[in-house]
Amino acid sequence: MPDLKHTNARVYSPTQVLLPEISYQTFTYPGDEEALAALKSVPGAGPVLTWLQENFTEQITYLNNNEQHIRATKESYPSLFAMMERCCEILSCPLPELYITTNPVLNAYTAGQRRTCIVLHSALIESLTPDELCFVIGHEIGHIKCAHGLYRQLGDLPSATGTCSLRSFRSPASGSSASRC
Numbered sequence: 001m002p003d004l005k006h007t008n009a010r011v012y013s014p015t016q017v018l019l020p021e022i023s024y025q026t027f028t029y030p031g032d033e034e035a036l037a038a039l040k041s042v043p044g045a046g047p048v049l050t051w052l053q054e055n056f057t058e059q060i061t062y063l064n065n066n067e068q069h070i071r072a073t074k075e076s077y078p079s080l081f082a083m084m085e086r087c088c089e090i091l092s093c094p095l096p097e098l099y100i101t102t103n104p105v106l107n108a109y110t111a112g113q114r115r116t117c118i119v120l121h122s123a124l125i126e127s128l129t130p131d132e133l134c135f136v137i138g139h140e141i142g143h144i145k146c147a148h149g150l151y152r153q154l155g156d157l158p159s160a161t162g163t164c165s166l167r168s169f170r171s172p173a174s175g176s177s178a179s180r181c
Contacts, residue, residue, distance in 0.1 A: 072100055
């Protein structure tokens with residue numbers, strides 16, 4: 001193993017359990033399956049959403065990431081990249097692109113279906129232990145395996161096109177009024 005800053009993280013333990021070929025169905029919340037079934041039941045929605053995602057939203061996300069974030073690679077952030085590689089190995093997931101954004105909020109997110117990526121806020125990297133950071137990366141890999149990037153991109157699509165974002169609306173049951181665009 002290369003000499004890395006975080007080699008003491010449990011993720012590198014020789015006793016770490018690998019989960020080859022783990023299916024997203026092993027840990028998917030039933031509500032996810034229901035939402036996906038509902039999307040698939042809308043006539044024509046599947047092909048239209050797939051086309052929009054492949055030809056529009058993924059490209060916007062990719063351009064945004066490369067314009068506003070730092071791409072973490074094996075060369076630029078070897079320790080962090082090695083952690084992500086190990087998490088992907090454990091969870092049997094292809095390597096996504098990894099980006100860092102300068103942000104004081106403890107947060108991370110995933111986007112994409114064909115060209116997946118994980119974006120980590122700098123506050124996470126600065127504040128968390130290696131094991132905690134591996135947990136966050138693993139959590140984001142779970143989103144990739146469950147295709148949650150599709151839901152995120154669908155929510156962002158209206159704002160990317162200059163219309164109201166689906167995220168700007170609150171449920172009347174929550175007591176909050178809907179945001180105006």
